[in-house]
Amino acid sequence: MTERVLTGDRVTGKLHLGHYVGSLKNRVALQEQYDTYVLLADVQALTTHFDKPDLIRSHLREVALDYLAIGINPDRATIFVQSMIPEIAELTVLFSMFVTVNVLRHNPTVKSESKHSGLDDMYYGFLGYPVSQAADITFCKASIVPVGDDQLPHLELARKIVRRFNELYKPVLVEPRALISEMPRLVGTDGNAKMSKSLGNSIELDSTTEEIAYKIKRATTDPARIRKNDPGHPDVCPIYAYHRAFRSSEVSEIREGCEKGTISCAACKALITSALEQLIEPTRERRAYYAARPDVVDDILLSGTRRARGIARETMEEVREAMSLDYF
Ligand code: ATP
Ligand code: MG
Numbered sequence: 001m002t003e004r005v006l007t008g009d010r011v012t013g014k015l016h017l018g019h020y021v022g023s024l025k026n027r028v029a030l031q032e033q034y035d036t037y038v039l040l041a042d043v044q045a046l047t048t049h050f051d052k053p054d055l056i057r058s059h060l061r062e063v064a065l066d067y068l069a070i071g072i073n074p075d076r077a078t079i080f081v082q083s084m085i086p087e088i089a090e091l092t093v094l095f096s097m098f099v100t101v102n103v104l105r106h107n108p109t110v111k112s113e114s115k116h117s118g119l120d121d122m123y124y125g126f127l128g129y130p131v132s133q134a135a136d137i138t139f140c141k142a143s144i145v146p147v148g149d150d151q152l153p154h155l156e157l158a159r160k161i162v163r164r165f166n167e168l169y170k171p172v173l174v175e176p177r178a179l180i181s182e183m184p185r186l187v188g189t190d191g192n193a194k195m196s197k198s199l200g201n202s203i204e205l206d207s208t209t210e211e212i213a214y215k216i217k218r219a220t221t222d223p224a225r226i227r228k229n230d231p232g233h234p235d236v237c238p239i240y241a242y243h244r245a246f247r248s249s250e251v252s253e254i255r256e257g258c259e260k261g262t263i264s265c266a267a268c269k270a271l272i273t274s275a276l277e278q279l280i281e282p283t284r285e286r287r288a289y290y291a292a293r294p295d296v297v298d299d300i301l302l303s304g305t306r307r308a309r310g311i312a313r314e315t316m317e318e319v320r321e322a323m324s325l326d327y328f
Contacts (some may be wrong), residue, residue: 005030006142006176008039009080009125010061015066017276018186018195022148026181028071030146037140037308038067038089039105039302043082044133045088047126048198064297066205073111074300076146081301082309083135086311086328090167091135092128093318095161098168099131103275104326107153111142117200130252134158149184150194170322172315183245187238206287209277216242216273222258232265239268271295 007023009015015024030036031123045056060081067079082088104110104127114122114166125132133154135143145155155178173268184196188201193201203215221239225232234240234255243254254271257263290297320326 002033002035002146004037004140004142004144005034006039006140007039007135007146008041008136009063009104009186010041010045010048011056011063012045013059013071013197014062014204014206016195016197016204017242017245018148018202019066020070020189020205020279021186022181022185023073023146024067026179027077028145030128030144030179031073031076034144036072037137038072038079038143038304039082039112041082041136042062044129044136047123047129048113048124050123061294061297064301065287065290068290068300069283070205071283071286072302078304078307079300080244081306082304083190085139085309085312087309087316088132088135088139090316091139094134094319094323095134095165096128098164099157100160101127103157104128104130105155109150109153128155130154131161134161137176138162138173139315141262141311141315143174144179144180145176146179148186151182152178152180158293164293165322170318172318185246187241189215189238191220191238192234202320203276205280205283207276208279210280212276213273216269216276217218219269221269225261225265228264229261231261234258239265239272242272242276243268246272246279247269 007027027036027038038061042056044062045059046053049056064079068074072079107130110127110130111321115125131154134157137158145151148157155176159175159177162175165173187193188195188199189203190199190201190235192201194198195289203212207215216239219238222232222234222237224230237258241256243251254263254268258268317326
C-alpha cells in the first residue's frame with residue numbers, strides 16, 4: 001500500500017509564507033508520490049476561536065482556495081473538513097483516556113500558545129488539542145506528516161499514543177513521523193521567531209504585488225544598521241531569512257554585502273520583493289479560476305470529505321473491535 005501523508009491547517013486565517021515553506025511546499029511535492037490527505041482543521045480552530053464561528057466559516061473556503069492556488073491538486077490529494085468526520089472526535093475521546101493532563105500541560109507548543117492567549121487558565125479543548133491532532137493523523141493511518149517545527153511535540157505525542165494503543169489493545173494504528181522542511185520556522189516581518197496568523201506579522205499567499213512590496217518595505221531589519229554603510233548582521237534580519245527561504249542563488253552574496261555594508265537594506269528588500277512576486281504570481285491565475293467557481297470548490301471539499309469519511313469508518317471499526325467495544 002502507498003504510504004499516506006496527512007497535514008492540515010487551522011482555518012483561522014488565510015495561509016501565509018510560513019505555511020508555504022513549513023508545510024505546503026512539501027505537500028505539493030509529496031502528493032505526486034503519496035496518498036495525500038489535507039485537513040481543514042475547523043474543530044481545532046474552535047479551540048481558540050469558539051466565539052467566532054463566522055470567522056471559521058468564512059476561512060474554510062479561503063484556505064481551500066489557498067491550497068488549490070498553491071498547487072495542491074484535487075485529483076491527487078484529498079482535501080476534507082475535520083468537523084465532518086465524527087470518527088475523529090470519537091477517537092479523540094478514546095485516546096484521552098490514556099493521556100495525562102501533565103503531559104499536555106508540559107507540551108512546549110501548548111505552553112507558548114497559551115502564553116500568547118493571555119489567559120491564566122486553559123480551556124479543556126485547547127489543552128487537549130494535541131490529542132485531537134493524534135486522532136486526525138491516525139484515523140487515516142497516515143505515516144508521514146509534513147509540518148513546521150512547532151508541531152514536533154505534537155507528533156511525538158501522536159507516536160506515543162499509537163504505541164500505547166497498539167500495546168494496550170491490538171496493533172491497528174500506524175505510527176506517524178514528522179517530515180520537517182528545510183525551513184522549519186519562518187520568522188515574521190516584525191522579527192518574531194514565527195510568522196503567524198495570530199501575530200499579525202505575515203505575508204499572505206493571496207497578496208497582491210503592492211501588498212508584498214508594502215509588507216517588505218515595512219519589515220524590520222537589523223536595528224544596528226542605521227546608515228547604509230553600517231555593517232549588518234544578517235542572522236538577526238528577517239529579510240535575510242527570506243532570502244534564504246525563497247532565493248536559491250546569490251544568498252551568500254547578500255550575506256557578505258550586508259556584513260560589509262555594501263548592499264543597502266532597500267536594495268536587499270527590492271530583491272526579495274521580486275523573488276516573492278515570482279513565487280506568488282503564477283498562483284494568481286489558479287486562484288482566480290477557483291474563486292470564480294465556488295461550486296467546483298464545494299464539490300472538491302465534499303468528495304474529499306466523503307472519501308476521508310469512508311476510511312475513518314473502517315479505522316473506527318478496527319478500533320472498536322480492538323477495544324472490545326464491538327458489542328453487537
Ligand atoms: P495559528 O496562529 O492560528 O495557530 P499558524 O500560523 O500557527 O496559525 P497553523 O494552522 O497552526 O498556523 O499551522 C499549520 C501548519 O503550518 C503547521 O504545520 C505549522 O507548523 C506550519 N507553520 C505555521 N506557521 C509557520 C512558520 N512561520 N514557519 C514554518 N511553518 C509554519
Ligand atoms: Mg498554530
